Amino acid sequence: MTFSQILGHERQKNILRRAIDSDRLAHAYLFEGPEGVGKRLMALALARAVVCKEGAGCGVCPACRKVDHNNHPDLHLLEPDGTTIKIEQVRGIQKELSFRPLEAPKKICLIDGADRMNQAAGNALLKTLEEPNGDALLILLSARPESVLSTIRSRCQRLPFARLPQALLKGVLLEQLGVDEVQGHILAALSEGSFKKALGKDRDLYLGRRREILKTLTALSPGSILPTLELAQSLAEEKERLPDILDILQAFYRDLLLYQHGRSESDLVNIDLAEKIRRVAPRENTVSLLNKLEAIAASRRQLDRNVNRQLAMEVLLMRLAA
Numbered sequence: 001m002t003f004s005q006i007l008g009h010e011r012q013k014n015i016l017r018r019a020i021d022s023d024r025l026a027h028a029y030l031f032e033g034p035e036g037v038g039k040r041l042m043a044l045a046l047a048r049a050v051v052c053k054e055g056a057g058c059g060v061c062p063a064c065r066k067v068d069h070n071n072h073p074d075l076h077l078l079e080p081d082g083t084t085i086k087i088e089q090v091r092g093i094q095k096e097l098s099f100r101p102l103e104a105p106k107k108i109c110l111i112d113g114a115d116r117m118n119q120a121a122g123n124a125l126l127k128t129l130e131e132p133n134g135d136a137l138l139i140l141l142s143a144r145p146e147s148v149l150s151t152i153r154s155r156c157q158r159l160p161f162a163r164l165p166q167a168l169l170k171g172v173l174l175e176q177l178g179v180d181e182v183q184g185h186i187l188a189a190l191s192e193g194s195f196k197k198a199l200g201k202d203r204d205l206y207l208g209r210r211r212e213i214l215k216t217l218t219a220l221s222p223g224s225i226l227p228t229l230e231l232a233q234s235l236a237e238e239k240e241r242l243p244d245i246l247d248i249l250q251a252f253y254r255d256l257l258l259y260q261h262g263r264s265e266s267d268l269v270n271i272d273l274a275e276k277i278r279r280v281a282p283r284e285n286t287v288s289l290l291n292k293l294e295a296i297a298a299s300r301r302q303l304d305r306n307v308n309r310q311l312a313m314e315v316l317l318m319r320l321a322a
């Protein structure tokens with residue numbers, strides 16, 4: 001992966017390229033931004049540019065290829081072991097960094113999930129950041145930078161990554177997945193600028209299952225208790241995908257709100273369900289839609305607190321059917 005192969009993030013690429021060209025790389029970077037937008041690819045492109053024998057990450061020389069195959073002796077990757085990065089892992093990296101690089105001008109350590117370091121691990125890493133070794137480059141990645149120790153954050157050069165623009169994502173989806181315009185639009189809109197989401201396991205959920213869920217949901221009425229309970233149960237069983245299902249519900253009610261306020265149908269997420277949206281919209285008003293969006297937000301908070309999923313879905317669907 002070279003800088004030019006990475007989608008979007010032109011400003012970030014330029015900052016890093018300039019730093020390399022002028023030999024002014026920081027000792028430590030914190031790449032922060034949403035999951036799946038390309039932070040790790042950018043870190044690997046940076047690593048390649050540093051170790052490359054031919055120039056800024058040619059992709060062909062042995063050093064670049066070792067980075068691609070994850071077996072360069074001067075590139076180390078630290079990831080959560082289970083749910084956290086532990087102090088032993090940080091100590092292991094510190095030991096590595098205490099040696100001179102073997103082949104590259106620098107030793108590079110990529111820490112993915114920097115917010116998942118426990119206190120002890122974070123404090124240990126702080127030592128390395130406080131006494132930077134000229135041969136070392138640390139690249140920390142985090143989707144939740146506010147959870148990274150503030151003392152660590154302040155010693156890194158922070159590089160924020162935004163979500164990929166919808167149009168850019170859609171173009172790539174059309175090209176790489178061979179989906180049609182409508183599907184490309186829906187995938188790009190629902191994956192919220194995350195390439196990982198659009199290309200990953202959620203694709204079927206976003207394209208097929210979404211229509212099914214919304215069909216069942218809009219057929220519910222306040223009196224239809226049994227179907228409501230059944231849908232709640234089937235949603236609750238989709239444990240891992242529940243946050244993404246809530247995204248689908250949220251996008252649908254947001255579409256209704258936009259439609260009611262006269263936005264054109266091409267601005268909607270569910271452009272393939274324009275007919276349904278026209279049919280359902282007269283049953284709602286701004287207040288009822290805002291209430292439903294709030295109900296979705298409330299169930300999201302409940303799921304984060306690990307409440308009973310089935311119960312959370314039942315309460316949510318009853319509020320949505322009202």
Ligand SMILES: [Zn+2]
Pocket residue numbers: 051052053054055057058059060061062063064065
């Ligand atoms: Zn190279």
